Amino acid sequence: MILDQPRQNVQFTSPIGRGRIAFGDPAAVFGTDAGATSVAPAARLMKARQTSLRAPRVDPRTEPGAARRVIIAIAVVFLSVFVVLPLIVVFAQAFSKGAMAYVVALSDPEALSAIRLTLSVAAISVGFNLVFGVFAAWAIAKFDFAGKTLLVTLIDLPFSVSPVISGLVFVLLFGAQGYFGPWLQRHDIHVLFALPGITLATIFVTFPFVARALIPLMQEQGTQEEEAAISLGASGLQTFFRVTLPNIKWGLLYGVLLCNARAMGEFGAVSVVSGHIRGETNTLPLLVEILYNEYQFAASFAIASLLAMLALITLVVKTILERRLDEGQTSGEH
Amino acid sequence: MSIELKNIAKKFGTFAALDGVDLNVADGELLALLGPSGSGKTTLLRIIAGLDWPDVGEVSFDGENALAHSAGDRQVGFVFQHYALFRHMTVFENVAFGLRVQPRAIRKDEAAIRARVKSLLDLVQLNWLANRYPSQLSGGQRQRIALARALAIEPRILLLDEPFGALDAKVRKELRQWLRSLHSEINVTSIFVTHDQEEALEVANRVVVMDKGRIEQVGTPGEVYDHPATAFVHGFIGESIMLPVEVRDGAVQLDGKPLNIAADPALRGASKLFVRRHDMQIGPSGSGALEGAVRHVRSFGPIQRAEVALCGGEGKTVIEIDAPRDRTLQPGDIVGLQPRRYRIFAAPD
Amino acid sequence: MNSAAGQRSTLPGFGLTMGLTLTWLSVIILIPLAGLFLKTFELSFDQFWAIVTSRRTLNALRISFSLSFAAAIVNLVMGTIIVWALVRYRFPGRRLFDAVVDIPFALPTAVAGVALSALFAQQGWLGAPLAALGVKVALTPVGIFVAMIFIGIPFVVRTVQPVLIDLDVEIEEAAASLGANRWHIVVKVILPSLIPALLTGFALAFARAVGEYGSVIFIAGNLPNVSEIAPLLIVIRLSEFRYADATAIAVVMLVASFLIIFIVNRLQRWAQTRAPTH
Numbered sequence: 001m002i003l004d005q006p007r008q009n010v011q012f013t014s015p016i017g018r019g020r021i022a023f024g025d026p027a028a029v030f031g032t033d034a035g036a037t038s039v040a041p042a043a044r045l046m047k048a049r050q051t052s053l054r055a056p057r058v059d060p061r062t063e064p065g066a067a068r069r070v071i072i073a074i075a076v077v078f079l080s081v082f083v084v085l086p087l088i089v090v091f092a093q094a095f096s097k098g099a100m101a102y103v104v105a106l107s108d109p110e111a112l113s114a115i116r117l118t119l120s121v122a123a124i125s126v127g128f129n130l131v132f133g134v135f136a137a138w139a140i141a142k143f144d145f146a147g148k149t150l151l152v153t154l155i156d157l158p159f160s161v162s163p164v165i166s167g168l169v170f171v172l173l174f175g176a177q178g179y180f181g182p183w184l185q186r187h188d189i190h191v192l193f194a195l196p197g198i199t200l201a202t203i204f205v206t207f208p209f210v211a212r213a214l215i216p217l218m219q220e221q222g223t224q225e226e227e228a229a230i231s232l233g234a235s236g237l238q239t240f241f242r243v244t245l246p247n248i249k250w251g252l253l254y255g256v257l258l259c260n261a262r263a264m265g266e267f268g269a270v271s272v273v274s275g276h277i278r279g280e281t282n283t284l285p286l287l288v289e290i291l292y293n294e295y296q297f298a299a300s301f302a303i304a305s306l307l308a309m310l311a312l313i314t315l316v317v318k319t320i321l322e323r324r325l326d327e328g329q330t331s332g333e334h
Numbered sequence: 335m336s337i338e339l340k341n342i343a344k345k346f347g348t349f350a351a352l353d354g355v356d357l358n359v360a361d362g363e364l365l366a367l368l369g370p371s372g373s374g375k376t377t378l379l380r381i382i383a384g385l386d387w388p389d390v391g392e393v394s395f396d397g398e399n400a401l402a403h404s405a406g407d408r409q410v411g412f413v414f415q416h417y418a419l420f421r422h423m424t425v426f427e428n429v430a431f432g433l434r435v436q437p438r439a440i441r442k443d444e445a446a447i448r449a450r451v452k453s454l455l456d457l458v459q460l461n462w463l464a465n466r467y468p469s470q471l472s473g474g475q476r477q478r479i480a481l482a483r484a485l486a487i488e489p490r491i492l493l494l495d496e497p498f499g500a501l502d503a504k505v506r507k508e509l510r511q512w513l514r515s516l517h518s519e520i521n522v523t524s525i526f527v528t529h530d531q532e533e534a535l536e537v538a539n540r541v542v543v544m545d546k547g548r549i550e551q552v553g554t555p556g557e558v559y560d561h562p563a564t565a566f567v568h569g570f571i572g573e574s575i576m577l578p579v580e581v582r583d584g585a586v587q588l589d590g591k592p593l594n595i596a597a598d599p600a601l602r603g604a605s606k607l608f609v610r611r612h613d614m615q616i617g618p619s620g621s622g623a624l625e626g627a628v629r630h631v632r633s634f635g636p637i638q639r640a641e642v643a644l645c646g647g648e649g650k651t652v653i654e655i656d657a658p659r660d661r662t663l664q665p666g667d668i669v670g671l672q673p674r675r676y677r678i679f680a681a682p683d
Numbered sequence: 684m685n686s687a688a689g690q691r692s693t694l695p696g697f698g699l700t701m702g703l704t705l706t707w708l709s710v711i712i713l714i715p716l717a718g719l720f721l722k723t724f725e726l727s728f729d730q731f732w733a734i735v736t737s738r739r740t741l742n743a744l745r746i747s748f749s750l751s752f753a754a755a756i757v758n759l760v761m762g763t764i765i766v767w768a769l770v771r772y773r774f775p776g777r778r779l780f781d782a783v784v785d786i787p788f789a790l791p792t793a794v795a796g797v798a799l800s801a802l803f804a805q806q807g808w809l810g811a812p813l814a815a816l817g818v819k820v821a822l823t824p825v826g827i828f829v830a831m832i833f834i835g836i837p838f839v840v841r842t843v844q845p846v847l848i849d850l851d852v853e854i855e856e857a858a859a860s861l862g863a864n865r866w867h868i869v870v871k872v873i874l875p876s877l878i879p880a881l882l883t884g885f886a887l888a889f890a891r892a893v894g895e896y897g898s899v900i901f902i903a904g905n906l907p908n909v910s911e912i913a914p915l916l917i918v919i920r921l922s923e924f925r926y927a928d929a930t931a932i933a934v935v936m937l938v939a940s941f942l943i944i945f946i947v948n949r950l951q952r953w954a955q956t957r958a959p960t961h
Binding site for chain 3: 062063064067068071072074075076078079081082083084085086087089090093128132135136138139140142143145151154155157158160161162163164165168169170171172173175176177178179200203204207223226227230235236239240261264265266267268271272284285286288289292297300301304307308310311312314315318319
Binding site for chain 1: 405411431432483
């Protein structure tokens with residue numbers, strides 16, 4: 001859900017110069033005034049001036065002003081209604097019973113437990129997928145081998161799978177009637193309806209983020225610097241930490257940021273595996289659902305507002321990181 | 335440090351990059367690997383460095399098997415074509431890198447490292463750039479820093495991959511002279527790869543001419559220029575005229591007409607005649623083995639460069655000749671051409 | 684370590700990183716997915732067919748796919764307008780709205796779900812005026828439609844944006860100099876070169892909407908056969924311990940999603956042969 005990168009052929013970073021506008025608003029007057037030859041010079045000049053003041057300025061390089069305004073209006077209204085308004089509603093509803101009620105909702109034991117759970121799950125998921133992402137990116141970007149496309153497609157798989165299905169697969173494995181169910185019950189190990197299950201499902205849905213951020217970056221950076229380091233006597237680890245890591249740090253942060261945002265906000269997959277045990281296996285998004293279903297709207301939106309703020313902060317940091325990454329690409333390396 | 339290469343072969347997929355290469359490099363010499371792209375010269379260099387591995391063959395440094403060691407252990411300094419400077423480190427840190435990653439046992443202390451880096455930057459005359467980043471340097475400066483970085487680890491062999499390829503002509507010339515004087519100062523066995531013959535001939539002690547994964551000739555610049563061993567070398571080095579000829583019983587024929595020049599009696603059949611542009615003597619019509627009509631003349635400096643269409647055949651063969659300016663040539667002149675010095679090589683099927 | 688040893692790489696670590704990558708990939712992705720397919724094959728084809736063609740399942744699939752398609756169409760049209768305005772025009776707040784486009788990506792689905800539900804509920808800021816006009820959004824399929832539009836907004840915009848930015852101005856100027864008016868230029872010159880990106884964005888929005896759960900279940904009525912989406916039905920079946928049913932529906936959804944992406948890839952390739960961009 002969070003920041004699914006568009007598919008292969010599209011660059012993963014925001015396009016360089018994203019704020020660029022191709023056309024401004026030049027005013028060019030075309031055409032001479034017809035029939036001028038039949039009128040005396042001074043009168044001709046006068047007529048030309050009058051015509052140019054009255055005639056609409058038609059610039060074939062962009063749309064006529066009225067069309068432009070309509071298009072902008074439609075875009076702005078649409079985005080305001082469908083995106084800005086819902087965001088505002090979250091905060092409006094959160095504070096609808098006053099600031100005091102907001103604070104109370106957030107300091108409720110269930111809320112605190114949900115915060116703790118969300119943070120733990122996110123930390124573990126991001127940690128695992130960070131390590132995985134780095135390993136996968138190193139293998140894929142710095143070496144040549146057959147089956148690379150297949151490997152990358154497999155890594156991308158969680159993106160194309162519905163979150164509910166992402167949770168389903170773990171129920172099929174670890175549920176009471178799942179493949180490992182009886183074995184787990186015999187050994188009194190709880191995967192589903194407990195932290196392990198929630199973590200596994202979260203790891204699944206956030207699997208590709210770090211790898212996808214690093215792979216194109218490391219491919220673009222090539223292997224020359226690493227080869228230089230090796231030829232100068234550095235070991236593999238030294239090469240990675242001293243040469244590769246500093247070069248990929250912004251991409252790494254970007255991947256971690258997106259991974260974290262998705263890990264904290266995941267709902268569908270976690271909902272399926274969590275069991276919704278109050279105070280124990282509810283993450284923040286699940287708590288939002290529970291409170292909402294119990295008509296505790298203000299509390300529900302208070303929790304939702306936390307997640308909304310996380311989303312906004314993520315977007316801000318993401319934009320900053322994208323700029324850093326763009327700079328890295330355009331400041332000629334060779 | 336002398337280098338011995340025996341029977342080196344390497345394939346990339348079905349493409350044979352190197353096909354049975356033998357080479358001996360003497361201690362302290364400056365050697366050029368010269369050839370067109372695809373000739374295998376960079377692959378050979380990387381194999382010596384340990385950045386690539388041969389399918390077959392032996393590599394020895396001073397008699398010791400080098401293939402038993404990884405690139406980092408061979409004490410080889412490698413300068414990449416596009417410098418490969420560490421973009422997030424300053425110039426100083428770049429040069430110091432090799433010294434900082436040495437195992438603790440042999441690593442120098444910080445003060446010694448700093449002193450060595452400073453002396454290297456002095457050597458390449460770029461001390462004032464010590465705190466800049468590679469992106470702030472010009473191409474020529476980056477190249478010199480790359481060299482300083484490679485020298486920091488006191489390599490026994492210095493390898494340079496098209497070191498001046500990415501620079502513009504004037505900077506290239508300056509750096510060529512600089513490299514030659516640097517080499518005479520530090521006297522490390524050095525090998526550089528280039529496709530620019532002027533560079534190879536100007537800088538190197540010996541030149542190795544390569545084509546299609548094989549060595550065509552090894553010799554001093556003079557040897558390679560004046561006594562090319564194969565048709566390829568003759569055609570690749572210096573400006574040559576090449577004419578396809580037939581040889582039978584020591585007699586040479588061009589386009590079916592006999593040519594009054596001698597040929598090695600051992601040659602037989604289709605062959606190639608090579609003459610340097612300035613070795614073709616121009617005289618009045620009938621004075622030489624060949625006849626031609628001048629089509630176009632360009633004069634510069636001490637020579638006139640003339641385009642001459644050979645008579646006979648269909649007059650379609652056009653060659654370029656460098657003639658002295660004592661007798662001005664005009665378009666339309668019919669002239670006699672006599673090769674003063676020439677070589678005839680057997681043409682491959 | 685003799686010279687005839689097989690392919691050696693200059694850089695170290697391939698064995699280790701590749702090994703760990705494959706292991707991790709298998710544990711997290713391949714084994715769970717294998718479990719899914721194993722479960723499917725436990726059913727006989729008749730059983731599978733019976734589950735999938737039961738009235739409730741068919742309706743859920745119908746609702747999911749048809750509403751996703753419709754929402755993706757809306758996003759195709761609106762996305763084009765939005766990306767055009769953002770790339771081609773200057774207006775106050777342009778940068779802000781450019782950032783706003785990413786919000787449906789970044790916002791957790793549960794938050795989006797409750798927000799949209801509150802917004803379009805009978806007493807909601809938009810729900811109330813719409814109710815006065817006789818239009819009920821929340822708790823109906825229309826609500827599902829609205830939620831699916833919300834989550835699909837960034838796909839078309841972000842996929843088309845880089846292509847539109849990179850379009851060569853000179854092509855439009857050439858067309859203008861040959862006498863084409865603005866309408867012609869837009870429809871015959873510019874839009875065709877955007878088609879691959881548009882199709883990709885459409886497919887992504889479609890695929891995403893089909894699988895969407897959190898954003899939709901709050902605003903939908905979730906009435907079986909009326910406003911119940913396929914993912915919800917899967918969840919319900921799981922809670923009833925009818926694993927086989929849940930799996931069957933999931934497989935249908937997966938296959939359909941992959942088909943969509945496959946067809947769109949084909950369309951893209953066809954579009955590229957007709958109107959090559961670069």
